[in-house]
Amino acid sequence: MSERKVLNKYFPPDFDPSLIPRRRQPKNSQQVVRLMAPFSMRCNTCGEYIYKGKKFNARKETVEGEDYYGIKIFRFYIKCTLCSAEITFKTDPKNTDYAAEHGASRNFEPWRDEKAVEEEDRLAKLEEEENNPMKALENRTVDSKREMDILDALQDIRARNARNERVGQSADLLERLHMEEIETEEDRERRREEEEDEKLVREVFAKVPGPSTSASDGIGSSREGDALPEAVITVKRKAGTQEPDLQSLLPDSARALLSVASSIGVPVPKRKKVEGKSLVGIKIKGKGKAKAMV
8 A cells, every 4th residue: 555645756757747738727716725823813703712823724815906015915714613704814014914804803912002002192292282382391301301310320330330340350450460479479489499409409519620631640741831621520429518629539549649640740751671681791693693604
């Protein structure tokens, strides 16, 4: 069994839509449409109330000879739910609404009559002022008083807003100052810790001048007047208030050598070793020559 509500229908391969005959309808034919009541109304025949939003199967037609700046106006026909009396209403593009036409009266809606009531009050006020000058003066006095009250209320609102804005700015300023104070304290604490670390490093690692290269090696300089840069030794020691001398850090043997080298200055050249035979005057010939003589 096929579906009851289908979207796609079957068309045979030899289907030609141009062969379908066109239906000739009258120019102003009515169409059956499904709609909801655009406003709450009361039937004039039986007094039944029809609320807004009730669904009807209505007939729609175009109103002949009526339009609003080229916009067509449509008329709708519905039946009362109790007595089946015919009710008609049509569109009102001027007010973007619907207007009851026949068979029912629209229920009273106070928000729809506000503009009409205001216009009537204004016209009545103008007519009364024309006939009574004292009334016109009273009306002007009341209007000026009302304007002054409005201006005073507006000034109070502006002052309150300015005060709230100042309070907000002061709160932001206090918060910003508090944050800056916290940051300043953190920087001060960090700087103090770094200074303590540097002081501890200076106390533990001390740089003392070392002996010159010529004095430590025992070799004089090749040229007179050439001075070698003084060596600097970093010595790890216990933290104290006074830096120790290099001589006190060296062992006794090293200090003795350094004192001897500094007192001698230029080292004495080594003498060649002289054998005993050369002293007597005996000369030894080479082995090759002795073999040739034999």
